[in-house]
Amino acid sequence: MNAITQERGRHYLLTAVRHIPLILWAFIVMLPLLMLFFISFKDNAEYANTLPIMPPKNFLNFENYKRTLIEGHILRSMLNSFILVVCGSTLNVMLGAMTAYCLERFDFKLKKYVKALYVASAIIPHSLLQVVIYKIMYSLKLTGTLGAPIILYALPGIIQVWIFLQFFEKLPVSMDESAMIDGASFLRIFIQIIFPLLLPATATILITQSIYIYNDMFTQYLYCPSTNLKTATTALMTFSGQFATTFNVMASGCIAVMIPTLILFLALQKRVFAGLTVGAVKG
Amino acid sequence: MSYRMQKKILLIGFLFIPMLLMLLFLVWPAIRMVFYSFTNWDGSLPEYKFTGLRNYKLVFTDSTLWVLLKNNGAYALVGILQTFIALAFAVLVTQKMRGRGFYKTIIFMPYVLNITAVAYMFNFMYDYNEGPINIFMRFIQAEPIRFFSDKNIAIFTLVSMSLWRWLGYTMVIYIAALQSIEPEIYESSVIDGANAWQNFRYITLPNITRIVELQMFLALNGSLQAFTETLILTKGGPGNSTFTFMYYVIDNYFNYQQYGFAAAMSVVLVFIILILTGIQRKVVKGGISI
Numbered sequence: 423m424n425a426i427t428q429e430r431g432r433h434y435l436l437t438a439v440r441h442i443p444l445i446l447w448a449f450i451v452m453l454p455l456l457m458l459f460f461i462s463f464k465d466n467a468e469y470a471n472t473l474p475i476m477p478p479k480n481f482l483n484f485e486n487y488k489r490t491l492i493e494g495h496i497l498r499s500m501l502n503s504f505i506l507v508v509c510g511s512t513l514n515v516m517l518g519a520m521t522a523y524c525l526e527r528f529d530f531k532l533k534k535y536v537k538a539l540y541v542a543s544a545i546i547p548h549s550l551l552q553v554v555i556y557k558i559m560y561s562l563k564l565t566g567t568l569g570a571p572i573i574l575y576a577l578p579g580i581i582q583v584w585i586f587l588q589f590f591e592k593l594p595v596s597m598d599e600s601a602m603i604d605g606a607s608f609l610r611i612f613i614q615i616i617f618p619l620l621l622p623a624t625a626t627i628l629i630t631q632s633i634y635i636y637n638d639m640f641t642q643y644l645y646c647p648s649t650n651l652k653t654a655t656t657a658l659m660t661f662s663g664q665f666a667t668t669f670n671v672m673a674s675g676c677i678a679v680m681i682p683t684l685i686l687f688l689a690l691q692k693r694v695f696a697g698l699t700v701g702a703v704k705g
Numbered sequence: 706m707s708y709r710m711q712k713k714i715l716l717i718g719f720l721f722i723p724m725l726l727m728l729l730f731l732v733w734p735a736i737r738m739v740f741y742s743f744t745n746w747d748g749s750l751p752e753y754k755f756t757g758l759r760n761y762k763l764v765f766t767d768s769t770l771w772v773l774l775k776n777n778g779a780y781a782l783v784g785i786l787q788t789f790i791a792l793a794f795a796v797l798v799t800q801k802m803r804g805r806g807f808y809k810t811i812i813f814m815p816y817v818l819n820i821t822a823v824a825y826m827f828n829f830m831y832d833y834n835e836g837p838i839n840i841f842m843r844f845i846q847a848e849p850i851r852f853f854s855d856k857n858i859a860i861f862t863l864v865s866m867s868l869w870r871w872l873g874y875t876m877v878i879y880i881a882a883l884q885s886i887e888p889e890i891y892e893s894s895v896i897d898g899a900n901a902w903q904n905f906r907y908i909t910l911p912n913i914t915r916i917v918e919l920q921m922f923l924a925l926n927g928s929l930q931a932f933t934e935t936l937i938l939t940k941g942g943p944g945n946s947t948f949t950f951m952y953y954v955i956d957n958y959f960n961y962q963q964y965g966f967a968a969a970m971s972v973v974l975v976f977i978i979l980i981l982t983g984i985q986r987k988v989v990k991g992g993i994s995i
Contacts, residue, residue, distance in 0.1 A: 448811045458826050474837045520719040539727045547930050550971045553958045554734035577726045608715045637819050658821045676822040687817040699881035
């Protein structure tokens with residue numbers, strides 16, 4: 423009897439030891455976000471007189487949101503982000519699939535140089551090159567347009583190509599060959615047979631790339647400085663000067679800007695995890 | 706059309722745009738960067754002179770270099786620490802326990818949140834007057850902390866944001882690695898009478914050593930490239946106490962038009978990263994290669 427209670431006690435202790443660090447960090451993650459959320463619904467007086475941890479009197483007080491989203495043009499900036507995300511990730515995934523198809527199914531003289539370029543692109547930090555790229559964009563008259571960031575986002579990195587290549591391993595070459603016997607052209611094989619089968623990889627890349635583009639700051643900060651080209655990420659930066667003294671207003675802007683990727687993540691968690699871990703674990 | 710001909714057209718058609726972009730926005734800028742590092746170009750005027758190694762001499766004699774080393778060092782230190790905390794969390798979360806999916810989701814969440822929004826959130830959290838942390842410090846009668854205005858603390862304030870953001874990401878990568886270990890191995894070792902620690906020490910650890918090493922290199926690499934928090938929140942201040950390599954490069958170019966110097970600094974940084982990556986590829990087989 424005593425031994426059983428002792429065993430049980432040991433079990434509870436072990437469970438607690440396992441949970442405590444995780445709960446603690448989950449708390450550290452959630453607490454600032456929760457306070458930010460609460461504050462975003464408080465008016466100036468309530469913000470000044472209540473503790474940040476206290477829930478607001480009225481969760482339907484959208485005054486702050488009205489000021490940031492509409493008067494502060496965050497909503498319009500989010501539309502710009504949306505354009506970047508859609509164009510950038512679609513082009514990226516298309517070029518990535520095309521490159522992977524060439525590398526996987528064909529042999530050609532320049533193949534090893536193409537591969538070398540991708541390896542180089544993974545090693546050289548892109549932010550460092552921006553100072554030179556900026557000059558090039560300037561001479562192409564692309565600075566101050568959404569074109570510049572879209573082009574940079576369109577360029578598939580080694581990870582995207584690699585995810586596609588991994589996926590290609592599941593598609594036997596014999597499938598292509600039988601289509602060739604039926605007289606299908608390579609282009610037709612790619613569009614009608616290969617690309618549809620790559621869909622899971624495509625979805626994974628689209629999602630991770632969308633999150634990356636939406637959250638990327640530096641490229642957008644460099645190329646889209648004018649007010650009507652501000653994106654969700656950079657709009658907050660101008661905003662902070664304007665509303666520096668009233669954090670409750672700023673909080674609503676932060677929450678609004680956080681929501682799109684948060685929803686995407688919560689809805690498609692498995693794909694997000696798959697996209698991030700596939701390149702890191704194997705290889 | 707013959708398949709030989711088709712192949713040629715397809716390869717050109719499919720690879721032209723990606724390769725053009727690569728050459729234009731990767732290879733060419735890299736070459737130009739090295740070229741400008743030997744000049745005194747200011748970044749806008751058409752004329753410039755070759756100054757040989759002068760910029761490089763300036764880089765290595767710059768008194769700010771020590772500040773940069775220290776600050777990027779802080780990022781590196783916490784980055785390495787993070788790989789170990791993340792591993793511990795990943796081991797906990799992969800055990801049979803209640804709420805593991807919940808923990809994974811919550812702890813990973815910061816990674817997907819917009820970086821600027823997160824930065825401003827912390828700007829508030831760490832605020833001297835209104836920030837919740839200092840409200841709490843005053844409540845317990847302790848001295849409030851000058852998170853952003855104290856020269857010795859500011860960089861760690863920024864580093865803590867990076868930790869908050871990346872810990873979950875590293876954890877998720879470890880979880881995937883841990884789940885790729887065959888469960889049969891554990892089952893048979895338990896039958897042989899192994900306890901939890903022995904399981905970890907003799908099965909888990911050897912199986913994921915490579916990924917731990919890889920993550921440590923990636924953390925080092927990432928820490929050399931840190932600048933986002935500085936750019937959004939402190940602009941390098943107070944004084945120069947939160948400058949990082951990358952931010953210093955950007956600052957020198959955009960604010961002081963020291964293009965040649967910024968280029969030389971970039972080249973040095975790329976070299977450091979290349980060396981690190983080279984060591985990584987030697988020591989840790991793997992990472993992504995195509």
